[in-house]
Amino acid sequence: MKALYDLPAPAKLNLFLHVTGRRDDGYHLLQSVFMLIDWCDTLHIERRQDGQLSREDLEAPLPADDLVLRAARALQALAPPGSGAHIAIAKRIPAQAGMGGGSSDAATCLLGLNRLWQLGLPLARLEAIGLQLGADVPFFLRGHNAWVEGIGEEITPVALPSTDVVVVRPGQGIDTRSIFVAPDLERATTRATIYGFAACDAQNEKEPGLPGLFEFGRNDLQPVAQRLCPEVTQAIEWLGAKGLKARMTGSGSAVFAPANVAKLQDADLSDVPSGWTVRKCKNMSVHPLAGWADSDNS
Secondary structure (H helix, E strand, C coil), X not given: XXXXXXXXEEEEEEEEEEEEEECCCCCEEEEEEEEEEEEEEEEEXXXXXXXXXXXXXXXXXXXXXXXXXXXXXXXXXXCCCCCEEEEEEECCCCCCCCCCHHHHHHHHHXXXXXXXXXXXXXXXXXXXXXXXXXXXXXXHHHCECEEEEECCCEEEEXXXXXXXXXXXXXXXXXXXXXXXXXXXXXXXXXXXXXXXXXXXXXXXXXXXXXXXXXXXXXXXXXXXXXXXXXXXXXXHHXXXXXXXXXEECCCCCCEEEECCXXXXXXXXXXXXXXXXXXEEEEECCECCCCCHHHCCCC
């Protein structure tokens, strides 16, 4: 196998995000439901025989040493001598948005190189590598919508109804660290249960998941983010003026709201402020590369 093209790296949304504590090493303990959406980056990976790793940015430029190259180096340490790769990335998921784009790219890179280099590493081994790169990477490697706990390593698949969402990324992003070091961040939210979350889906049997699943809990990072980045508040209010109830996803500046995309006309979103990105998305029941770690690499 010489190359793998058009490998998708989908974004995720946090339907809620609770901070329930903090470990002695400083890592925060979280609870969340991660939902995959069809806003994707794309990777193309070609095998090199000289043992070198190189990267090409096809759209938005990336930092010189991004998570993809770090993931490739980590896996290369387990590969036969001379294993190299050229990785081209079409970057479409906005940075500092809380949508997991970098982690998703890293996961797709690990899955692709595991197959391209015919390593045959099991999913658990890739997850261990991924967790060292970023807390969200194991979720993308698993490839299913999930209830996520701990620092991101406790993953329980959940079934979510088919859902349309509108995602808004304001012009300004937010650095994750700036939120987690904030003294006013809520760090002691009472632990929720997956059963309580699932019960929300039963509140409205005629339209499962709407609005129940989107009204569960809150994003504990949102008040700090709104203080650091007023555009988060502006994006929530912009969607609210259109009758959409929004909340922030993850630790970035993007916000989202459930909506019937089929009925939402482009004209309804025509007054987008300068520098903002607005996209109508659908959720995904499974990652397009789910199961790759267990497949035959011949």
